[in-house]
Amino acid sequence: MFEPLITHIQKFVALNTEEQALLTAYLKYEELSKKKYLLSEGDICNAQYFVVEGCIRMYFIKENGVEQIVQFGIDNWWISDYTSFTLHNPSQFYLQTVQRSKVITLTQAKQDELLDKLPKLERYFRRIYQRAYAAAQTRLIFFTDLSGEEKYHHFASRFPDFVQRIPQYMLASYLGFTPEFLSKVRAKHH
Structure with a gap:
């Protein structure tokens, strides 16, 4: 279940079997239902999330x-409120699953401990x-x-699968449109 993250990390830094085992001891894997909140406005964000599958x-x-x-976090992407995570301020954001998602959680306390034990991961996180x-x-x-x-064309050409995967009203919100405007733009080009 941690394989996708290990594969992702290996693109940046090499980890031997022992280091991989050490890493996974600090992680939590969860399968989350659709519309599950990971963070709400006013809470302190104390973790970052690696999306294995989902959104x-x-x-x-x-x-x-x-x-x-x-922002959207999709397969092989980390997502967090880094302002709240770093400064321990109450968050201004919500983090919520858009569809059933498989997520790996790394809390701040665990990350600090992990980086002490596996300093080479500092390089991985810097790159991320x-x-x-x-x-x-x-x-x-x-x-x-x-x-x-x-905006729509630029986004749709860069992430065609993604545009199919998410509800249109969410795509409209991300692009700063009303759903009606998005429908017009799409109708024109189909």
Whole structure:
């Protein structure tokens, strides 16, 4: 059950059998039902989650009461509220499964202990955080520079399977559209 994560880590750092066994002792594997909350607004985020299979959305509630999705965690991707995780501030976000998901949890306390014992994992996590930060920066350009229609096409061409997998209203929320606008854009191109 930890195989997908070990495979992912091995792309960045080599782990022998002993190190793999040590690593898995710090992890928790869970199969979660659809719509399960891993984090709610106001809670301190004390873990990060590796999605083995499925999808987790990260969203906040805007002033007008509308959900704004800021990120999806899909297969082989880590997701967490890193602001709350790092600074121990109450979170402004919700983390919730979009579909049945298989998730590996690493709590902050366990991660600190694990990195003491397996310092080479620092390199793995550094690479993961760099990629997450790069994705966040790309998203800024994407959101400030592209028209609504361009956003949809850019996203749909990069993640075609994903666009099929998630409910349309969630895709609309992520792209900053109303579901009606998304329907119009899609209808035009089908």
